[in-house]
Amino acid sequence: MQAQDRLHWSTEQGEVIEKDGIRITPESRSLTIRWPNGGLVWNRPLAVVVDRGGTTERIPIVDVTRWIVWGAAGFAALVFLLGGILSRRK
């Protein structure tokens, strides 16, 4: 098994959906990790590509929950780190 088969990061487009002259194409990004007799897949929505009569617009899908969770974790880690540094200085 080659390294690119073990770890694969790809962006793919789904089936086109059409309504009242608007064509939308969903996009997803997946991370695939394979190992002998097992594997892991992380797949998430990335954006929707909207086509209105030739004008194309890309609307990103923002995972607000993930941003808040990682933001809170990052802030707590920063406070923990700064607290440790300040305690040593005193």
Add this chain to the structure above:
Amino acid sequence: MESGMGNEQRPLDIVSQRITDTIGRLFDIARPGAVFSEPVEAEGYIAITAKEIVTGMGMGLGAGSGEEPAGEDGKPGSGGEGAGGGGGGYSYGRPVAVISIGRDGVQVTPVLDATKIGLALLTAWGAIAITTMRMRRFSRRSLG
């Protein structure tokens, strides 16, 4: 008379093949179709749910056989064989957004996971509170 034993698959090979097939199906969720739901039409709108999926799986199996050495009386020893396997997996899905197509155009509305956000904020608050308490205790010791 031919026994035809050569064409028969051993149980271990059958299980191994099933494991390979199951793991192969795991990677089907890497397609966009797994993340975006089928479009639902109602009141002039089309709605599609977008979700995040994480799936992991691992399996293993092994087999072995052995023969007891011949005894002092020259009789051949008895033999035996055994096989075993196990596996485990994890799957997780969470809605991320709802895409709606209608008269107003295309709208992407984020879906908030209140439980996850609440737990994250509570954990962060806990970590900050512990750090603040430790800093205060340290300051008191330094002053004293």
